[in-house]
Amino acid sequence: MSSVSASPKTWDFSYFKSDLQGGLVSFLVAVPLCLGIALASGAPLFSGIIAGIVGGLVVGALSRSAVSISGPEAGLILVVVSSLEALGSFRALQLALCVAGGLQLLMGVLRAGIISNFFPSSVIKGMLAAIGIILILKQLPHILGYDADAVESLALFSWNGGNLEGLLEHAVREFNATALVIALVSLCILIAWEQPLFKNNKVLSAVPAALVVIIVGITLNTLAGLLNPAYMLGGTHLVQLPVPKNAAEFVDLFTLPDFSQITNLKIYSAAFSIALVASLEALLAVEATDELDPLKRKTPTNHELKAQGVGNFISGLIGGLPLTSVIVRSSVSINAGGRTKIAALVHGSLLVISVVLFPGLLNLIPWAALAAILLVTGYKLGRISIFKQHFQAGLTEFLPFIVTIVAILLTDLLIGIGIGAAVGLFFVLRETYKNAHFFQSYTVQGEEHLRISLGEHVSFLNKASIMTVLKDIPVNTTVEIDGTNSAYIDRDVLSAIENFRETARQRNIQLIFLRKGEDYAQNIAAQPHVSSKEADFEAYYKLFDNNRNWVAEKLRRNPHYFEAAAQQTPKFLFIGCSDNHVSVSEMTGTAPGEVFVHRNVANLVVSTDLNLASVLDYAVNELQIQHIIVCGHYGCRGVKTAMQNEDAGAVHSWLSAVREVMHKHNHELGELETEDERYRRLVELNVIEQVYNLQQSSTVQNAAAPLHLHGWVYDIHGGVIRDLEVDVRRDFAEYDTIFRYQVAPEGLRRLSGSLTQAPSIYSVSTGTGPIIAIPPFDGDAALGVP
Numbered sequence: 001m002s003s004v005s006a007s008p009k010t011w012d013f014s015y016f017k018s019d020l021q022g023g024l025v026s027f028l029v030a031v032p033l034c035l036g037i038a039l040a041s042g043a044p045l046f047s048g049i050i051a052g053i054v055g056g057l058v059v060g061a062l063s064r065s066a067v068s069i070s071g072p073e074a075g076l077i078l079v080v081v082s083s084l085e086a087l088g089s090f091r092a093l094q095l096a097l098c099v100a101g102g103l104q105l106l107m108g109v110l111r112a113g114i115i116s117n118f119f120p121s122s123v124i125k126g127m128l129a130a131i132g133i134i135l136i137l138k139q140l141p142h143i144l145g146y147d148a149d150a151v152e153s154l155a156l157f158s159w160n161g162g163n164l165e166g167l168l169e170h171a172v173r174e175f176n177a178t179a180l181v182i183a184l185v186s187l188c189i190l191i192a193w194e195q196p197l198f199k200n201n202k203v204l205s206a207v208p209a210a211l212v213v214i215i216v217g218i219t220l221n222t223l224a225g226l227l228n229p230a231y232m233l234g235g236t237h238l239v240q241l242p243v244p245k246n247a248a249e250f251v252d253l254f255t256l257p258d259f260s261q262i263t264n265l266k267i268y269s270a271a272f273s274i275a276l277v278a279s280l281e282a283l284l285a286v287e288a289t290d291e292l293d294p295l296k297r298k299t300p301t302n303h304e305l306k307a308q309g310v311g312n313f314i315s316g317l318i319g320g321l322p323l324t325s326v327i328v329r330s331s332v333s334i335n336a337g338g339r340t341k342i343a344a345l346v347h348g349s350l351l352v353i354s355v356v357l358f359p360g361l362l363n364l365i366p367w368a369a370l371a372a373i374l375l376v377t378g379y380k381l382g383r384i385s386i387f388k389q390h391f392q393a394g395l396t397e398f399l400p401f402i403v404t405i406v407a408i409l410l411t412d413l414l415i416g417i418g419i420g421a422a423v424g425l426f427f428v429l430r431e432t433y434k435n436a437h438f439f440q441s442y443t444v445q446g447e448e449h450l451r452i453s454l455g456e457h458v459s460f461l462n463k464a465s466i467m468t469v470l471k472d473i474p475v476n477t478t479v480e481i482d483g484t485n486s487a488y489i490d491r492d493v494l495s496a497i498e499n500f501r502e503t504a505r506q507r508n509i510q511l512i513f514l515r516k517g518e519d520y521a522q523n524i525a526a527q528p529h530v531s532s533k534e535a536d537f538e539a540y541y542k543l544f545d546n547n548r549n550w551v552a553e554k555l556r557r558n559p560h561y562f563e564a565a566a567q568q569t570p571k572f573l574f575i576g577c578s579d580n581h582v583s584v585s586e587m588t589g590t591a592p593g594e595v596f597v598h599r600n601v602a603n604l605v606v607s608t609d610l611n612l613a614s615v616l617d618y619a620v621n622e623l624q625i626q627h628i629i630v631c632g633h634y635g636c637r638g639v640k641t642a643m644q645n646e647d648a649g650a651v652h653s654w655l656s657a658v659r660e661v662m663h664k665h666n667h668e669l670g671e672l673e674t675e676d677e678r679y680r681r682l683v684e685l686n687v688i689e690q691v692y693n694l695q696q697s698s699t700v701q702n703a704a705a706p707l708h709l710h711g712w713v714y715d716i717h718g719g720v721i722r723d724l725e726v727d728v729r730r731d732f733a734e735y736d737t738i739f740r741y742q743v744a745p746e747g748l749r750r751l752s753g754s755l756t757q758a759p760s761i762y763s764v765s766t767g768t769g770p771i772i773a774i775p776p777f778d779g780d781a782a783l784g785v786p
Contacts, residue, residue, distance in 0.1 A: 015339040022338020023346025025210035026069055026329045029370060030347065031354065031362055032239045033328070037072045041080040043090055043321055046242050046253040048072050049355055050320030054311050056348020059323070060341050062307035065299040068289045069329045069344045070282075070311060072321040079277050080322060083270035092267065094257035097316030099271035104279055104309030113301025116283040119417070120424035121291070122390060122397045126404030127417055128288050131327055132382025133409065135374050142371035143183040145176025145237065178224045178231050179368040185220060186213040186372030208336055210373050217369030233366050241359045250356070255319035274312070278324045280414060282308045285325035292334050332377050400424035448477040458489045463496055470500045478510040570596040573619040573628045575612070575690070577603040580633045580714060587714060587721060596623060602638030602686065603630055604657050605693040616699045620707065628694060628707060631721075632687040633714040639683050658682075661689045684724060687711040691726045 030052050038048030055070030063070070083093050107113075192198055193209035225232030244250040261267055286299040308324060315323055333343045354362050390401040404420025411419075450473055452466070473479055481497060483489055501511045554561040572595045574584050579602075584595050598615040605612060619625040632639070641651065642658035662669065665685050669678045691711040694700055700707055711726035 013342070015337075016342060018337030018339050019342035020346055021208040021211075022333035022336045022343035024350065025208055025336035025373065026333040026338070026343065026347045027350040027354070028210060028214055028365070029332050029373060030069075030071060030329055030351065031241060032365075032367065032370060033074075034072055034351075035240060037074055037077060038321060041077050041321060042084055043080065043093075044253075044255075044319070045240075046355075047090070047319055047321045049241070049351060050254070050318060051315050051323045053348050053351045054315040054318075054320055055323045055326075056344050056346075056351060058314050058348075059307050059311035059325075060344030060348055062310055063299075063341065063344075064303050064307075065286050065289065065325070066295070066297050066340050067293045067330055067334050067338055067343070068286050068299065068304075068325045069333055069338075069347055070308065070323050070325050071329060073281060073324045073326045076274070076277060076281070076322045076324065079273050083273065086266050087261070087264075087270060089258060091255060091258035092261045092264070093270070094255065094316040094319060095259060095261050096267045096270040097274060097320075097322055098257055098313050099268060100274035100278065100322065101309045101311070101313030101316060103271060103275035104305050104312060106309075107275070107279060108302045108305030108307075108309060111302045112279070113283060113303075113305050115280075116287050116301050119284065119287065119421050120400055120428070122401040123404045123417060123420040123424050124284070124287050124291060125386065125390070126401040126420055127284065127408060127413070128291065128327070128331075129382040129386055129401070130405040130408035130416065131413075132378040132380070133405065135328065135378030135381070139371040139375045139378070142367045143180060143375070144172065144174075145179030145233075145368070146174045176233070176237070178221065178233055179237060179366065181224075182217045182220050182233075182366050182368040183372050183375075186217060186369045187375065189213050189216060190372060190376045210332075210336055213369050213372060214365055217366045218364045221364070221366050233368070237367055239362050239365045239367070239370075241355065241362050243359045243363070253319070257316060274322050277414065278308065278312060278322050279305060281324040284413075284417060285327045285330070288327050289325070289330040289334070292331055294334070295339060328374070328377070331381060332373065335377055335380055396427045396430075400427060448474065449480065450477055451480045451482065454481065454483045454486045454489065458483075458486055458493050460490045460492045463490070463493050466493060467496055467500070470497075473504075473507075473509055475507045475509065478512065479504070480512045480514065482514045484514050570594055570619075570623055571626045572596065573598070573616070573623075573625045574631060575599075575603055575605065575629065575694075576631045577601065577633055577636055577638060579635075579637050580631075580716065582714070582716070582719075587719075596625065601651060601654060602636060602642070602658050603632050603690060604654070604686075605630065605690040605697070606657055607693070607697070613697075613699070616694075616697065620699050620703050624705065626705070626708060627710060628700070629710045629712055630687050630690045630694060631712040631714055632683045633716050634680050634683055635716050636683055639686060640679065643679060643682060657689075658686055661686050664689075684713055687713060687724060688726050 031049075034048035034052040035045050038045045041048075052071040055072075059070040080093065083096060084090065087093055087096065189212055190209050193204075193212070198204045221233050242253065244253065282304060283301055286301065286304050290297065290299055304325070311323055315321065329347070333347070338344075390398045400420050400423045403423045404416060406416075407419035408416030410416070452469060454466075455462075458466075470479070497511075497513060501513075504511050551562075570593060574595050574597045576584065576597065576599045578599045580599075584590065584597050585592060588595065596615075596619050598612060600609070600612065607613075616628075619628070638651070638655055639658055642655040643662065645659065662682055662685075665682075668685075669681060672678045672681060688711055691709050694709055700709070709726065711724040713722045713724060714720075715722065
């Protein structure tokens, strides 16, 4: 697709400003989440920050996902808790995490990332909507001022027996007016920033709304403390980042794995659990973030597994938690403007800077301000329009979508996705069974024909229904089984069709089995029992099939397509080359009937060509054509044959006009360095020459209305048309110097005056004797009798 610009890259500094905003906002959200997940996992608090740093810098650099951001994720809490209980120490868990990273790397090498392709898009979108709903509901306690549940797990009913109802009851009892004011003001800012007044303002649009929310949140909390110290939020209402007092304390926050546990089998059991859950979460998360990506790029899943594996290995090596791609963090970044992996690197870099330079400043951020950011993010993930779209798409999309949402809300992320995928699989199997084949009957010259069109995926489940149709076919019928649109046909189905071929002959049933491309050719070659009639007509019948499909597609888009095409009055005559296999309608984007077309080898305009002369006369005098286009194309085999002066029968004589063009411009062509350059230039010169020949034709000279003549060249490799901008008056001014000569006994005698004619020999019969027009000679002396 050389004519199409390349898709946006994961590294693109033209988005740097947006990526900076996305990385900043995701960093602000990530700090409390990293700490909360570490707290809920029973691990050291700083291990969550380490995982966030590694996810941003290491995975961010290695991953080919443009918008995904990795770090510790709530879905891994249960795995970490159970592994810690089994292994007895966090350092042993670090060793298991290093092994898990190695397993993920191996999975990427073995191309296990293909598993993500088996999840329907309706399930992925259901997962995003469910996460959005959970984010909204989980922020309500924080807005009311209850921040004891710091971890934002992706389940309404968490693994430790807590539930949203109990959480809201606590929040109502511990209602805090300051938190509510901060949350409401923050929401107003976030909503206002989406309005045209702010978006169109050059100064305000350059400032991330989330940064304004954080600054305003800290300011309001400080003002509340000035009014009354009791009003000021503190403790769990604020971010709680560990603050080392010196370099030694900072270094102590990093720990090495307990390598003495390398022979402990429980290490490998825990590693397998971590690798499995983290890989599934990562694959589903990148699939979901690809859906959110405004530039619609696709992440290579096998490479993502390798990046995640390296990230988990390093995280385990220096004292971090397991990590994976995190949808919440990624969606926050995308909503804030993040468009490339630079946002992930900014996110990781800011985490490092914050824990080194100003951990105390981050601890001033109220949870209520962060809750407002997550609330808006949740709304964008689960907005009502998404539900409407899936409902309008039909039951096969809506049911897996809604089941996935309900299952995630009632269980957790992975279980809910599994249930949604099972429902989606049911509909896939149902549709596969129903749509594996369509059949229609018709009559051709008194003979019964039955056409069976196989679907895209024909599995063993469809064997029975296809065989039922074949069994009931009446005698003396021609059966066409069309498998050209099938990406997969089960071997059992193929065998059943071939077995039917044998029994069909006994009932005088003619079987034509169409396969696509090389499969069809190999199928015929491998079957000596296929009759010559069947082999000859399989491809022939396919032409009619293509026609029916083409008609159906045109009528689907425009029920009056053929009526409009029949009424077209063309304004263009297109004289092209027979060797250019691309239709004029495709090249120019015109409808059938808008262009009157004539083709011949090398797009020649020759005065003795009665075919072209009749086309030209009809186009100019009957159709009232306004533009005539001579279009050559690079790669023209006619021009190539003329260059090589090959004797190719009748075409050799036909191409003499091209050889004349080549000889005329021999000097210009000889100055070009390569054969390919000479070839391309001769194509252009040939087009120019034919435009001039067209100009000199009597039909064009005597046209009642002005005609516009054009010379084009089409690039068959790039699909681009180039206008050579041929100007007959300017480009052929030298032709006005062509002289007339009369044949006399002493030789050619120059006559007075000049003749506007192309620079090749033309004879003119007159009453006084033959006169010929030829290019000017160096002198005016007689040149001998021709």
